[in-house]
Amino acid sequence: MRGNPLAERAWVTLRDICDDYGMRADGAELLRVRSNAVFKLRNQIVVRIATAPDALTRLPAVLAVARWLGERGFPAVRPADEISKQPVVHEGRVVTFWHYVPASGRPTTNELGKILRRLHRLPVPPVKLKRFRDPLGEVRDAVLRSEVLPARRQVWLTDRIDELTELWTGMTGEEPPVLLHGDAWIDNLLRRSDGRVVLCDWDGVAVGPRQWDLIHTYHGQRRFGLTRGDVDAFAASYGSDLRAWPGYGTLMEVRDMYAIGIHIRNAASDPFSYRELSRRLDSLIRGDGHARWYMAEPA
Template structure:
């Protein structure tokens, strides 16, 4: 679907909730699309077809976090917070007050609080390889040898996951705890966004997202990574399972870029660079040149 078609769905969701859609603005239009209606202080999330269960779980997770004093984005509280429109699940959320991306220290503190909670019955096990095969299938810009290498890498990491060394007790995890998904309001409240990947799993899965920003890409300094470790109280890079989770995270990032390159030529060079890094063509970590896919 293009932006116009997805916006039509967002407007229909507003109508169902008796919300005027005047001034609707796209925040992000990709596999999941997000719009905001500034005058109504509402954010509309249009998920992929077939994701009804996941969308309902996001709403449930948000309510559960609020009940346990962990700040997260909140549903609008309308009669139409969830709807399926043109086969796509749509959820309505309260717009956050002014905010910025969380710092490493803030993210570490927020994850520490999240990981201390008891596992609720509605969360399912983390799926670290979800949709990776489909992304590789869509990687039409890569050579056949590159695509086959990604399939083989995926298969090897699946085996490794089954043999993951023991670590911290399994807990609720965010699943995608990058700084854009953990923000801090102007009032100083650090808040979780994008609860799509919330699940039960090793807490280390959340910690690796920040660790590789330093160890794999040098996106952050040693001092900033140290602040993250201090706030959380643990350095995941010292754990025996770190390398495996690092490799899975890097593969996920590479497959995302490869899929994007299959439909947009501007991402071809970035996708190829990431594959080359994983294959050892450009030398050891930290790698230079990894850029966000937008």
């Protein structure tokens, strides 16, 4: 990711953090840089450097839920609490430490459905968690703060977000809320070397309607290359099919809008986000529900 300002700043922060805590930054591997910069150190510790403005208020609950899940034997990543009292703040960046999970092979949507069924059957933990009431709130804020969106597109987005938020409010609340992962996408499921799967990236953990965790897989067929067979396997293993839910179409539109938020936030400093924002927004304005979107630069 040479030349990527987000990655370059994250490397500087990583070196400073490693100096502060007596760890080695040499040989570190950058695993991801989007809403977080995620590094794996040679000592098998994962360092997550958050960029979201609400990270300091949100991450204590994320860590608490991860510990609570660990006590119950749920297959989730574990905080590396032996490093430091977490989270830590370095020059305005919020940092957490996690144990690395060596991955071997790609998990299946069938496995994702099973692990989400298990998650949604757990009680809500005794942790102060956000209530998932406004899925597009962060996107709305990003639109208002954006330095790259033309005025006419800001207006279109604001109006569309308001419309979708009203529709969302009218279709939720029929069922008791559950513990949500918040970003239950197949890429956040890791297969360990022993074959078992582990759910990672709990930054979006919340209490809310289970449909929000489910829509990610269906949206993966719409935008990111999953097949109908992938979705059918997911629905069968979860035990119900979201496509039969009356609010399915609206929820898919909400998820579409949600998925441009990260690129609005990063477009000014990340060339890929700038291009991907244009791709996604153009397809939304055209009403194209089948245009392919990308997680990384297409080959």
